[in-house]
Amino acid sequence: MAYQPIVIFAQNLAEAWVKALKELMEKGYERFIEAPDYRCKQKDAPTFIHIPNALAEPRLHERVPFPKEEAEEYARNVIYGIGDAKKENEFDYTYFGRFRCYPDCDVRAEWPNVVLPEEIEKTKERLCNGRCKVRVFDQVRLAIDTLRRDPTRRSVVLVSWIVARDSMKFGPKREKTSSPCIVLIQPQIAEGKLHLFVYMKTNDLFNAFPLNAYAMTELQRYMAIEIGVGVGSYTHFVSSMNLYEDVYELAEEVVRRSLKT
Incomplete structure:
Protein backbone atom coordinates (compact mmCIF):
# COMPACT_ATOMS: atom_id res chain seq x y z
CA MET A 1 0.00 0.00 0.00
CA ALA A 2 1.00 3.63 -0.49
CA TYR A 3 2.39 5.54 2.48
CA GLN A 4 -0.62 7.41 3.87
CA PRO A 5 -2.08 8.51 7.22
CA ILE A 6 -4.78 6.69 9.15
CA VAL A 7 -7.45 8.60 11.08
CA ILE A 8 -9.47 6.87 13.80
CA PHE A 9 -12.47 8.28 15.66
CA ALA A 10 -13.80 5.96 18.37
CA GLN A 11 -15.94 6.07 21.51
CA ASN A 12 -13.32 4.39 23.70
CA LEU A 13 -9.74 3.15 23.56
CA ALA A 14 -10.72 -0.50 23.11
CA GLU A 15 -12.75 0.36 20.01
CA ALA A 16 -9.92 2.57 18.76
CA TRP A 17 -7.46 -0.33 19.09
CA VAL A 18 -9.59 -2.66 16.96
CA LYS A 19 -10.26 0.02 14.34
CA ALA A 20 -6.57 0.89 14.14
CA LEU A 21 -5.58 -2.79 13.83
CA LYS A 22 -8.03 -3.21 10.94
CA GLU A 23 -6.89 -0.03 9.17
CA LEU A 24 -3.19 -0.76 9.59
CA MET A 25 -3.51 -4.35 8.38
CA GLU A 26 -5.44 -3.16 5.30
CA LYS A 27 -3.69 0.14 4.52
CA GLY A 28 -0.36 0.12 6.33
CA TYR A 29 2.78 0.81 4.36
CA GLU A 30 4.92 -2.32 4.20
CA ARG A 31 8.57 -1.79 4.94
CA PHE A 32 11.60 -3.76 6.02
CA ILE A 33 13.31 -2.28 9.06
CA GLU A 34 17.09 -2.63 9.23
CA ALA A 35 17.98 -1.29 12.66
CA PRO A 36 21.39 -1.96 14.24
CA ASP A 37 19.82 -4.29 16.81
CA TYR A 38 17.00 -5.96 14.82
CA ARG A 39 15.65 -6.59 11.32
CA CYS A 40 12.03 -7.32 10.50
CA LYS A 41 9.05 -6.61 8.28
CA GLN A 42 6.29 -4.34 9.51
CA LYS A 43 3.29 -2.33 8.41
CA ASP A 44 3.22 1.30 9.49
CA ALA A 45 1.41 4.59 8.98
CA PRO A 46 1.14 8.03 10.54
CA THR A 47 -1.90 7.55 12.78
CA PHE A 48 -4.32 9.98 14.45
CA ILE A 49 -6.70 8.63 17.12
CA HIS A 50 -9.37 10.72 18.87
CA ILE A 51 -11.59 9.69 21.79
CA PRO A 52 -14.21 12.29 22.86
CA ASN A 53 -14.31 11.00 26.46
CA ALA A 54 -10.85 9.85 27.51
CA LEU A 55 -12.10 7.67 30.37
CA ALA A 56 -14.95 5.97 28.49
CA GLU A 57 -14.84 2.23 29.12
CA PRO A 58 -13.67 -0.17 28.05
CA ARG A 59 -10.26 1.36 27.69
CA LEU A 60 -8.66 -2.08 27.45
CA HIS A 61 -9.99 -4.60 24.93
CA GLU A 62 -10.51 -8.12 26.29
CA ARG A 63 -7.84 -9.44 23.90
CA VAL A 64 -4.96 -7.10 24.70
CA PRO A 65 -1.80 -9.17 25.34
CA PHE A 66 -1.52 -8.37 29.06
CA PRO A 67 -3.76 -8.35 32.16
CA LYS A 68 -5.46 -5.17 33.37
CA GLU A 69 -3.30 -5.25 36.51
CA GLU A 70 -0.20 -4.75 34.36
CA ALA A 71 -1.74 -1.67 32.73
CA GLU A 72 -2.68 -0.25 36.12
CA GLU A 73 0.83 -0.81 37.47
CA TYR A 74 2.36 0.75 34.36
CA ALA A 75 0.15 3.83 34.75
CA ARG A 76 1.12 4.19 38.41
CA ASN A 77 4.79 3.96 37.48
CA VAL A 78 4.37 6.72 34.88
CA ILE A 79 2.59 9.04 37.31
CA TYR A 80 4.31 8.26 40.62
CA GLY A 81 7.47 6.37 39.67
CA ILE A 82 8.43 2.78 40.43
CA GLY A 83 9.15 3.63 44.06
CA ASP A 84 12.59 2.04 43.95
CA ALA A 85 15.30 4.44 42.76
CA LYS A 86 17.77 1.64 42.05
CA LYS A 87 15.23 -0.21 39.89
CA GLU A 88 14.16 3.02 38.14
CA ASN A 89 17.80 3.75 37.28
CA GLU A 90 18.23 0.37 35.58
CA PHE A 91 16.24 1.63 32.58
CA ASP A 92 17.64 3.82 29.78
CA TYR A 93 14.67 6.06 30.52
CA THR A 94 11.28 6.00 32.21
CA TYR A 95 8.41 8.37 31.52
CA PHE A 96 8.33 9.27 35.20
CA GLY A 97 11.99 10.22 34.88
CA ARG A 98 11.49 12.26 31.72
CA PHE A 99 8.24 14.02 32.64
CA ARG A 100 8.64 14.40 36.41
CA CYS A 101 12.45 14.59 36.78
CA TYR A 102 13.48 16.33 33.55
CA PRO A 103 17.00 17.82 33.57
CA ASP A 104 17.60 21.22 31.98
CA CYS A 105 20.23 23.93 32.27
CA ASP A 106 19.32 27.33 33.67
CA VAL A 107 22.00 28.90 31.48
CA ARG A 108 20.15 27.63 28.41
CA ALA A 109 17.06 29.57 29.49
CA GLU A 110 19.00 32.80 28.90
CA TRP A 111 20.07 31.78 25.40
CA PRO A 112 18.99 34.37 22.79
CA ASN A 113 17.97 33.63 19.22
CA VAL A 114 21.37 33.51 17.50
CA VAL A 115 22.20 31.51 14.38
CA LEU A 116 25.49 32.89 13.01
CA PRO A 117 28.45 30.68 14.03
CA GLU A 118 30.53 33.60 15.34
CA GLU A 119 27.60 34.94 17.38
CA ILE A 120 26.96 31.48 18.78
CA GLU A 121 30.56 31.22 19.98
CA LYS A 122 30.44 34.67 21.57
CA THR A 123 27.17 33.84 23.30
CA LYS A 124 28.56 30.54 24.59
CA GLU A 125 31.54 32.35 26.07
CA ARG A 126 29.41 35.12 27.60
CA LEU A 127 26.66 32.94 29.07
CA CYS A 128 28.21 29.58 29.73
CA ASN A 129 31.90 30.18 30.41
CA GLY A 130 32.32 26.48 31.08
CA ARG A 131 29.41 26.26 33.51
CA CYS A 132 25.99 24.68 33.42
CA LYS A 133 23.50 24.97 36.27
CA VAL A 134 21.36 21.86 35.97
CA ARG A 135 17.86 22.02 37.39
CA VAL A 136 15.39 19.13 37.51
CA PHE A 137 11.81 19.95 36.52
CA ASP A 138 8.61 18.17 37.50
CA GLN A 139 6.84 19.05 34.27
CA VAL A 140 3.57 17.48 35.40
CA ARG A 141 3.42 19.63 38.53
CA LEU A 142 4.49 22.69 36.55
CA ALA A 143 1.66 22.06 34.05
CA ILE A 144 -0.89 21.62 36.84
CA ASP A 145 0.17 24.80 38.64
CA THR A 146 0.22 26.81 35.40
CA LEU A 147 -3.25 25.69 34.29
CA ARG A 148 -4.65 26.35 37.74
CA ARG A 149 -3.49 29.95 37.45
CA ASP A 150 -4.40 30.36 33.79
CA PRO A 151 -6.85 27.80 32.34
CA THR A 152 -6.62 29.52 28.92
CA ARG A 153 -2.88 28.91 28.57
CA ARG A 154 -1.99 27.13 25.32
CA SER A 155 1.77 26.95 25.85
CA VAL A 156 1.84 24.19 28.47
CA VAL A 157 3.98 21.49 26.87
CA LEU A 158 5.70 18.50 28.50
CA VAL A 159 8.69 17.10 26.61
CA SER A 160 10.72 13.94 27.07
CA TRP A 161 13.39 14.43 24.41
CA ILE A 162 16.95 15.29 25.48
CA VAL A 163 18.65 16.19 22.20
CA ALA A 164 22.25 15.60 23.29
CA ARG A 165 21.34 12.15 24.57
CA ASP A 166 18.47 10.82 22.48
CA SER A 167 19.87 11.92 19.12
CA MET A 168 23.04 9.94 19.85
CA LYS A 169 21.40 6.51 19.73
CA PHE A 170 23.88 3.97 18.38
CA GLY A 171 26.61 6.62 18.57
CA PRO A 172 30.11 5.94 19.95
CA LYS A 173 29.00 6.44 23.57
CA ARG A 174 25.62 4.69 23.33
CA GLU A 175 25.66 1.43 21.42
CA LYS A 176 22.37 -0.23 22.30
CA THR A 177 20.21 2.14 24.27
CA SER A 178 16.70 3.38 23.64
CA SER A 179 15.03 6.77 23.41
CA PRO A 180 11.48 7.63 24.54
CA CYS A 181 8.64 6.95 22.12
CA ILE A 182 6.31 9.45 23.83
CA VAL A 183 7.98 12.70 22.84
CA LEU A 184 5.47 15.38 23.79
CA ILE A 185 2.31 15.85 25.86
CA GLN A 186 0.12 18.95 25.64
CA PRO A 187 -2.84 19.50 27.99
CA GLN A 188 -5.53 22.03 27.11
CA ILE A 189 -8.56 23.22 29.08
CA ALA A 190 -11.79 23.87 27.17
CA GLU A 191 -15.42 23.74 28.28
CA GLY A 192 -14.26 23.18 31.86
CA LYS A 193 -12.44 19.96 30.96
CA LEU A 194 -8.82 18.88 30.53
CA HIS A 195 -8.12 17.56 27.03
CA LEU A 196 -4.86 15.72 26.42
CA PHE A 197 -2.81 15.58 23.21
CA VAL A 198 0.01 13.04 23.03
CA PHE A 206 -0.50 -4.43 19.10
CA ASN A 207 1.64 -4.62 22.24
CA ALA A 208 2.30 -1.06 23.40
CA PHE A 209 -0.51 1.28 22.31
CA PRO A 210 -3.05 -0.12 24.81
CA LEU A 211 -0.54 0.32 27.66
CA ASN A 212 0.59 3.78 26.56
CA ALA A 213 -2.91 5.13 25.99
CA TYR A 214 -4.21 3.68 29.26
CA ALA A 215 -1.34 5.31 31.18
CA MET A 216 -1.78 8.64 29.42
CA THR A 217 -5.50 8.76 30.20
CA GLU A 218 -4.72 7.94 33.84
CA LEU A 219 -2.22 10.81 33.82
CA GLN A 220 -4.97 12.96 32.31
CA ARG A 221 -7.33 11.95 35.13
CA TYR A 222 -4.65 12.73 37.75
CA MET A 223 -3.94 16.16 36.29
CA ALA A 224 -7.63 17.03 35.93
CA ILE A 225 -8.29 16.20 39.58
CA GLU A 226 -5.29 18.26 40.70
CA ILE A 227 -6.40 21.23 38.58
CA GLY A 228 -10.04 20.88 39.62
CA VAL A 229 -11.65 20.32 36.22
CA GLY A 230 -13.36 17.46 34.42
CA VAL A 231 -11.74 15.01 32.02
CA GLY A 232 -12.25 15.76 28.34
CA SER A 233 -11.06 14.20 25.10
CA TYR A 234 -7.91 12.22 24.39
CA THR A 235 -5.98 12.62 21.14
CA HIS A 236 -3.09 10.30 20.26
CA PHE A 237 -0.85 11.02 17.26
CA VAL A 238 1.96 8.74 16.11
CA SER A 239 4.34 9.43 13.22
CA SER A 240 5.02 5.71 12.83
CA MET A 241 2.28 3.47 14.23
CA ASN A 242 3.47 -0.02 13.45
CA LEU A 243 2.57 -3.68 13.44
CA TYR A 244 5.39 -6.20 13.40
CA GLU A 245 5.12 -9.20 11.11
CA ASP A 246 5.03 -11.69 13.99
CA VAL A 247 1.64 -10.36 15.20
CA TYR A 248 -0.16 -10.07 11.83
CA GLU A 249 -2.22 -13.22 12.46
CA LEU A 250 -3.00 -12.20 16.04
CA ALA A 251 -4.13 -8.77 14.86
CA GLU A 252 -6.38 -10.28 12.18
CA GLU A 253 -7.89 -12.62 14.78
CA VAL A 254 -8.68 -9.73 17.14
CA VAL A 255 -10.38 -7.82 14.33
CA ARG A 256 -12.30 -10.86 13.09
CA ARG A 257 -13.62 -11.78 16.54
CA SER A 258 -14.47 -8.17 17.40
CA LEU A 259 -16.46 -7.63 14.22
CA LYS A 260 -18.55 -10.74 14.97
CA THR A 261 -19.75 -9.39 18.32
Missing part, protein backbone atom coordinates in the same frame (compact mmCIF):
# COMPACT_ATOMS: atom_id res chain seq x y z
CA TYR A 199 2.65 12.83 20.29
CA MET A 200 4.74 9.68 19.80
CA LYS A 201 7.54 9.11 17.32
CA THR A 202 6.78 5.37 17.08
CA ASN A 203 4.23 3.06 18.69
CA ASP A 204 3.83 -0.71 18.56
CA LEU A 205 0.08 -0.86 17.96
Whole structure:
Protein backbone atom coordinates (compact mmCIF):
# COMPACT_ATOMS: atom_id res chain seq x y z
CA MET A 1 0.00 0.00 0.00
CA ALA A 2 1.00 3.63 -0.49
CA TYR A 3 2.39 5.54 2.48
CA GLN A 4 -0.62 7.41 3.87
CA PRO A 5 -2.08 8.51 7.22
CA ILE A 6 -4.78 6.69 9.15
CA VAL A 7 -7.45 8.60 11.08
CA ILE A 8 -9.47 6.87 13.80
CA PHE A 9 -12.47 8.28 15.66
CA ALA A 10 -13.80 5.96 18.37
CA GLN A 11 -15.94 6.07 21.51
CA ASN A 12 -13.32 4.39 23.70
CA LEU A 13 -9.74 3.15 23.56
CA ALA A 14 -10.72 -0.50 23.11
CA GLU A 15 -12.75 0.36 20.01
CA ALA A 16 -9.92 2.57 18.76
CA TRP A 17 -7.46 -0.33 19.09
CA VAL A 18 -9.59 -2.66 16.96
CA LYS A 19 -10.26 0.02 14.34
CA ALA A 20 -6.57 0.89 14.14
CA LEU A 21 -5.58 -2.79 13.83
CA LYS A 22 -8.03 -3.21 10.94
CA GLU A 23 -6.89 -0.03 9.17
CA LEU A 24 -3.19 -0.76 9.59
CA MET A 25 -3.51 -4.35 8.38
CA GLU A 26 -5.44 -3.16 5.30
CA LYS A 27 -3.69 0.14 4.52
CA GLY A 28 -0.36 0.12 6.33
CA TYR A 29 2.78 0.81 4.36
CA GLU A 30 4.92 -2.32 4.20
CA ARG A 31 8.57 -1.79 4.94
CA PHE A 32 11.60 -3.76 6.02
CA ILE A 33 13.31 -2.28 9.06
CA GLU A 34 17.09 -2.63 9.23
CA ALA A 35 17.98 -1.29 12.66
CA PRO A 36 21.39 -1.96 14.24
CA ASP A 37 19.82 -4.29 16.81
CA TYR A 38 17.00 -5.96 14.82
CA ARG A 39 15.65 -6.59 11.32
CA CYS A 40 12.03 -7.32 10.50
CA LYS A 41 9.05 -6.61 8.28
CA GLN A 42 6.29 -4.34 9.51
CA LYS A 43 3.29 -2.33 8.41
CA ASP A 44 3.22 1.30 9.49
CA ALA A 45 1.41 4.59 8.98
CA PRO A 46 1.14 8.03 10.54
CA THR A 47 -1.90 7.55 12.78
CA PHE A 48 -4.32 9.98 14.45
CA ILE A 49 -6.70 8.63 17.12
CA HIS A 50 -9.37 10.72 18.87
CA ILE A 51 -11.59 9.69 21.79
CA PRO A 52 -14.21 12.29 22.86
CA ASN A 53 -14.31 11.00 26.46
CA ALA A 54 -10.85 9.85 27.51
CA LEU A 55 -12.10 7.67 30.37
CA ALA A 56 -14.95 5.97 28.49
CA GLU A 57 -14.84 2.23 29.12
CA PRO A 58 -13.67 -0.17 28.05
CA ARG A 59 -10.26 1.36 27.69
CA LEU A 60 -8.66 -2.08 27.45
CA HIS A 61 -9.99 -4.60 24.93
CA GLU A 62 -10.51 -8.12 26.29
CA ARG A 63 -7.84 -9.44 23.90
CA VAL A 64 -4.96 -7.10 24.70
CA PRO A 65 -1.80 -9.17 25.34
CA PHE A 66 -1.52 -8.37 29.06
CA PRO A 67 -3.76 -8.35 32.16
CA LYS A 68 -5.46 -5.17 33.37
CA GLU A 69 -3.30 -5.25 36.51
CA GLU A 70 -0.20 -4.75 34.36
CA ALA A 71 -1.74 -1.67 32.73
CA GLU A 72 -2.68 -0.25 36.12
CA GLU A 73 0.83 -0.81 37.47
CA TYR A 74 2.36 0.75 34.36
CA ALA A 75 0.15 3.83 34.75
CA ARG A 76 1.12 4.19 38.41
CA ASN A 77 4.79 3.96 37.48
CA VAL A 78 4.37 6.72 34.88
CA ILE A 79 2.59 9.04 37.31
CA TYR A 80 4.31 8.26 40.62
CA GLY A 81 7.47 6.37 39.67
CA ILE A 82 8.43 2.78 40.43
CA GLY A 83 9.15 3.63 44.06
CA ASP A 84 12.59 2.04 43.95
CA ALA A 85 15.30 4.44 42.76
CA LYS A 86 17.77 1.64 42.05
CA LYS A 87 15.23 -0.21 39.89
CA GLU A 88 14.16 3.02 38.14
CA ASN A 89 17.80 3.75 37.28
CA GLU A 90 18.23 0.37 35.58
CA PHE A 91 16.24 1.63 32.58
CA ASP A 92 17.64 3.82 29.78
CA TYR A 93 14.67 6.06 30.52
CA THR A 94 11.28 6.00 32.21
CA TYR A 95 8.41 8.37 31.52
CA PHE A 96 8.33 9.27 35.20
CA GLY A 97 11.99 10.22 34.88
CA ARG A 98 11.49 12.26 31.72
CA PHE A 99 8.24 14.02 32.64
CA ARG A 100 8.64 14.40 36.41
CA CYS A 101 12.45 14.59 36.78
CA TYR A 102 13.48 16.33 33.55
CA PRO A 103 17.00 17.82 33.57
CA ASP A 104 17.60 21.22 31.98
CA CYS A 105 20.23 23.93 32.27
CA ASP A 106 19.32 27.33 33.67
CA VAL A 107 22.00 28.90 31.48
CA ARG A 108 20.15 27.63 28.41
CA ALA A 109 17.06 29.57 29.49
CA GLU A 110 19.00 32.80 28.90
CA TRP A 111 20.07 31.78 25.40
CA PRO A 112 18.99 34.37 22.79
CA ASN A 113 17.97 33.63 19.22
CA VAL A 114 21.37 33.51 17.50
CA VAL A 115 22.20 31.51 14.38
CA LEU A 116 25.49 32.89 13.01
CA PRO A 117 28.45 30.68 14.03
CA GLU A 118 30.53 33.60 15.34
CA GLU A 119 27.60 34.94 17.38
CA ILE A 120 26.96 31.48 18.78
CA GLU A 121 30.56 31.22 19.98
CA LYS A 122 30.44 34.67 21.57
CA THR A 123 27.17 33.84 23.30
CA LYS A 124 28.56 30.54 24.59
CA GLU A 125 31.54 32.35 26.07
CA ARG A 126 29.41 35.12 27.60
CA LEU A 127 26.66 32.94 29.07
CA CYS A 128 28.21 29.58 29.73
CA ASN A 129 31.90 30.18 30.41
CA GLY A 130 32.32 26.48 31.08
CA ARG A 131 29.41 26.26 33.51
CA CYS A 132 25.99 24.68 33.42
CA LYS A 133 23.50 24.97 36.27
CA VAL A 134 21.36 21.86 35.97
CA ARG A 135 17.86 22.02 37.39
CA VAL A 136 15.39 19.13 37.51
CA PHE A 137 11.81 19.95 36.52
CA ASP A 138 8.61 18.17 37.50
CA GLN A 139 6.84 19.05 34.27
CA VAL A 140 3.57 17.48 35.40
CA ARG A 141 3.42 19.63 38.53
CA LEU A 142 4.49 22.69 36.55
CA ALA A 143 1.66 22.06 34.05
CA ILE A 144 -0.89 21.62 36.84
CA ASP A 145 0.17 24.80 38.64
CA THR A 146 0.22 26.81 35.40
CA LEU A 147 -3.25 25.69 34.29
CA ARG A 148 -4.65 26.35 37.74
CA ARG A 149 -3.49 29.95 37.45
CA ASP A 150 -4.40 30.36 33.79
CA PRO A 151 -6.85 27.80 32.34
CA THR A 152 -6.62 29.52 28.92
CA ARG A 153 -2.88 28.91 28.57
CA ARG A 154 -1.99 27.13 25.32
CA SER A 155 1.77 26.95 25.85
CA VAL A 156 1.84 24.19 28.47
CA VAL A 157 3.98 21.49 26.87
CA LEU A 158 5.70 18.50 28.50
CA VAL A 159 8.69 17.10 26.61
CA SER A 160 10.72 13.94 27.07
CA TRP A 161 13.39 14.43 24.41
CA ILE A 162 16.95 15.29 25.48
CA VAL A 163 18.65 16.19 22.20
CA ALA A 164 22.25 15.60 23.29
CA ARG A 165 21.34 12.15 24.57
CA ASP A 166 18.47 10.82 22.48
CA SER A 167 19.87 11.92 19.12
CA MET A 168 23.04 9.94 19.85
CA LYS A 169 21.40 6.51 19.73
CA PHE A 170 23.88 3.97 18.38
CA GLY A 171 26.61 6.62 18.57
CA PRO A 172 30.11 5.94 19.95
CA LYS A 173 29.00 6.44 23.57
CA ARG A 174 25.62 4.69 23.33
CA GLU A 175 25.66 1.43 21.42
CA LYS A 176 22.37 -0.23 22.30
CA THR A 177 20.21 2.14 24.27
CA SER A 178 16.70 3.38 23.64
CA SER A 179 15.03 6.77 23.41
CA PRO A 180 11.48 7.63 24.54
CA CYS A 181 8.64 6.95 22.12
CA ILE A 182 6.31 9.45 23.83
CA VAL A 183 7.98 12.70 22.84
CA LEU A 184 5.47 15.38 23.79
CA ILE A 185 2.31 15.85 25.86
CA GLN A 186 0.12 18.95 25.64
CA PRO A 187 -2.84 19.50 27.99
CA GLN A 188 -5.53 22.03 27.11
CA ILE A 189 -8.56 23.22 29.08
CA ALA A 190 -11.79 23.87 27.17
CA GLU A 191 -15.42 23.74 28.28
CA GLY A 192 -14.26 23.18 31.86
CA LYS A 193 -12.44 19.96 30.96
CA LEU A 194 -8.82 18.88 30.53
CA HIS A 195 -8.12 17.56 27.03
CA LEU A 196 -4.86 15.72 26.42
CA PHE A 197 -2.81 15.58 23.21
CA VAL A 198 0.01 13.04 23.03
CA TYR A 199 2.65 12.83 20.29
CA MET A 200 4.74 9.68 19.80
CA LYS A 201 7.54 9.11 17.32
CA THR A 202 6.78 5.37 17.08
CA ASN A 203 4.23 3.06 18.69
CA ASP A 204 3.83 -0.71 18.56
CA LEU A 205 0.08 -0.86 17.96
CA PHE A 206 -0.50 -4.43 19.10
CA ASN A 207 1.64 -4.62 22.24
CA ALA A 208 2.30 -1.06 23.40
CA PHE A 209 -0.51 1.28 22.31
CA PRO A 210 -3.05 -0.12 24.81
CA LEU A 211 -0.54 0.32 27.66
CA ASN A 212 0.59 3.78 26.56
CA ALA A 213 -2.91 5.13 25.99
CA TYR A 214 -4.21 3.68 29.26
CA ALA A 215 -1.34 5.31 31.18
CA MET A 216 -1.78 8.64 29.42
CA THR A 217 -5.50 8.76 30.20
CA GLU A 218 -4.72 7.94 33.84
CA LEU A 219 -2.22 10.81 33.82
CA GLN A 220 -4.97 12.96 32.31
CA ARG A 221 -7.33 11.95 35.13
CA TYR A 222 -4.65 12.73 37.75
CA MET A 223 -3.94 16.16 36.29
CA ALA A 224 -7.63 17.03 35.93
CA ILE A 225 -8.29 16.20 39.58
CA GLU A 226 -5.29 18.26 40.70
CA ILE A 227 -6.40 21.23 38.58
CA GLY A 228 -10.04 20.88 39.62
CA VAL A 229 -11.65 20.32 36.22
CA GLY A 230 -13.36 17.46 34.42
CA VAL A 231 -11.74 15.01 32.02
CA GLY A 232 -12.25 15.76 28.34
CA SER A 233 -11.06 14.20 25.10
CA TYR A 234 -7.91 12.22 24.39
CA THR A 235 -5.98 12.62 21.14
CA HIS A 236 -3.09 10.30 20.26
CA PHE A 237 -0.85 11.02 17.26
CA VAL A 238 1.96 8.74 16.11
CA SER A 239 4.34 9.43 13.22
CA SER A 240 5.02 5.71 12.83
CA MET A 241 2.28 3.47 14.23
CA ASN A 242 3.47 -0.02 13.45
CA LEU A 243 2.57 -3.68 13.44
CA TYR A 244 5.39 -6.20 13.40
CA GLU A 245 5.12 -9.20 11.11
CA ASP A 246 5.03 -11.69 13.99
CA VAL A 247 1.64 -10.36 15.20
CA TYR A 248 -0.16 -10.07 11.83
CA GLU A 249 -2.22 -13.22 12.46
CA LEU A 250 -3.00 -12.20 16.04
CA ALA A 251 -4.13 -8.77 14.86
CA GLU A 252 -6.38 -10.28 12.18
CA GLU A 253 -7.89 -12.62 14.78
CA VAL A 254 -8.68 -9.73 17.14
CA VAL A 255 -10.38 -7.82 14.33
CA ARG A 256 -12.30 -10.86 13.09
CA ARG A 257 -13.62 -11.78 16.54
CA SER A 258 -14.47 -8.17 17.40
CA LEU A 259 -16.46 -7.63 14.22
CA LYS A 260 -18.55 -10.74 14.97
CA THR A 261 -19.75 -9.39 18.32
